[in-house]
Amino acid sequence: MNTKIPKFFSVLLTFIILFFSVSCEDEEVQPINVRIQLSYPDDFATQQVGAGIEVTLRSTTGGNELKALTTATGEVLFEGVIPGEYQAEATQQLTAAEALTITGIFNEEMALNGSAVVDAAPSPVDGQQFDLELSGTPAGDLVFKEVYYTGVPDFYFSDQFIEIYNNSENDIFLDGLCIADIWGASGQINPNTTPTAFSNDTDHVYANSVWRIPGSGQEHVLRSGESIIIAQDGIDHTAENDNTTVDLSNADWETFNQRDDNRDVDSPAVPNLERVYFTGGFDWLITVFGPALVLFRTDDFDALEKVQVPDLPDTFSPRVKIPKELLIDTFEALRDGDSGSFKRIPAGVDAGFVFATDTYVGESFRRTLAIDQSGRKILQDTNNSGNDFERLDTPTPGVLP
Ligand SMILES: [Ca+2]
Numbered sequence: 001m002n003t004k005i006p007k008f009f010s011v012l013l014t015f016i017i018l019f020f021s022v023s024c025e026d027e028e029v030q031p032i033n034v035r036i037q038l039s040y041p042d043d044f045a046t047q048q049v050g051a052g053i054e055v056t057l058r059s060t061t062g063g064n065e066l067k068a069l070t071t072a073t074g075e076v077l078f079e080g081v082i083p084g085e086y087q088a089e090a091t092q093q094l095t096a097a098e099a100l101t102i103t104g105i106f107n108e109e110m111a112l113n114g115s116a117v118v119d120a121a122p123s124p125v126d127g128q129q130f131d132l133e134l135s136g137t138p139a140g141d142l143v144f145k146e147v148y149y150t151g152v153p154d155f156y157f158s159d160q161f162i163e164i165y166n167n168s169e170n171d172i173f174l175d176g177l178c179i180a181d182i183w184g185a186s187g188q189i190n191p192n193t194t195p196t197a198f199s200n201d202t203d204h205v206y207a208n209s210v211w212r213i214p215g216s217g218q219e220h221v222l223r224s225g226e227s228i229i230i231a232q233d234g235i236d237h238t239a240e241n242d243n244t245t246v247d248l249s250n251a252d253w254e255t256f257n258q259r260d261d262n263r264d265v266d267s268p269a270v271p272n273l274e275r276v277y278f279t280g281g282f283d284w285l286i287t288v289f290g291p292a293l294v295l296f297r298t299d300d301f302d303a304l305e306k307v308q309v310p311d312l313p314d315t316f317s318p319r320v321k322i323p324k325e326l327l328i329d330t331f332e333a334l335r336d337g338d339s340g341s342f343k344r345i346p347a348g349v350d351a352g353f354v355f356a357t358d359t360y361v362g363e364s365f366r367r368t369l370a371i372d373q374s375g376r377k378i379l380q381d382t383n384n385s386g387n388d389f390e391r392l393d394t395p396t397p398g399v400l401p
């Protein structure tokens with residue numbers, strides 16, 4: 001309905017507006033008290049915020065800025081606030097241990113942030129309460145989303161792939177990102193198999209082979225919430241083997257192991273990673289008994305120490321010694337649930353491991369969902385492969401949990 005307002009009402013309305021404007025100007029502005037209750041999101045381990053977090057209350061029309069600290073119950077009280085619209089903001093820095101206690105999801109240094117509009121009305125003068133939620137994800141960033149290593153009958157393993165996911169809220173350039181498999185047996189495969197001779201070194205991992213995403217720094221962007229697939233061979237494996245469902249003809253990268261005898265396939269459609277260091281055979285086969293994998297970056301690969309494996313002959317290729325500080329993410333799979341003593345990645349870096357029911361069973365390991373933040377999926381990363389990955393009966397390249 002769209003009728004004209006009769007002139008009488010129009011005049012009356014103007015009068016009312018004028019009256020209220022004048023009467024407001026005449027009133028003295030009464031300062032009020034504003035309480036803000038801080039909390040954590042429902043999917044965190046606790047919702048109870050503690051003491052000592054600074055909250056800023058800033059007038060959105062300029063000038064006025066107040067600061068106060070939370071009490072033991074996560075509340076702040078601002079006294080003598082001029083009524084109006086404010087932006088309330090708070091940041092809480094967490095150590096890895098604090099992050100794990102509070103979130104129950106993340107186990108690394110991170111910051112939680114909260115921001116809310118506070119519309120402080122002139123009344124009641126005492127006791128207007130507002131809520132402010134502190135949330136966030138670690139700045140860290142790239143994670144293994146899925147590792148498919150088991151292969152299918154009969155002894156087909158060329159369909160192996162690794163999927164890397166941007167778990168952060170920012171775009172990340174992948175140029176220079178390195179991926180490596182770590183030296184050491186996956187379990188008691190033969191009677192005389194022993195755990196890696198490096199198992200007492202809790203500060204390094206020892207890589208067999210290292211591949212790198214090419215680029216000068218800003219060529220290969222990975223958007224927040226997106227992933228890339230690295231194929232052993234970037235082809236449609238369903239055309240090669242009836243037991244696999246894996247089509248990698250659209251993979252983002254493949255590990256092409258250039259050899260004089262052309263034993264590896266160079267799919268023209270799929271770009272090749274840089275082969276930085278290689279000690280494998282015909283291709284970059286990651287062991288079907290359960291590999292350990294790491295993502296890392298270094299400005300100077302040549303500066304990394306190459307070391308002999310103790311008790312092996314000098315003719316055996318050295319391994320690349322990578323300090324744990326360079327590691328971005330890790331994945332560890334072992335032969336079975338009793339193979340814990342064969343762990344290759346120090347427990348301080350990756351506390352657990354996954355295992356398949358057998359070799360060539362087509363099972364895959366995918367990181368689980370921690371939070372679905374209105375469409376943006378944040379995957380679980382507690383630095384414990386056993387905790388963070390679930391075993392799937394079938395690989396799911398490109399599919400998020
Ligand atoms: Ca290949």
Ligand SMILES: [Ca+2]
Nearest residue numbers: 266267270271
């Ligand atoms: Ca290729």
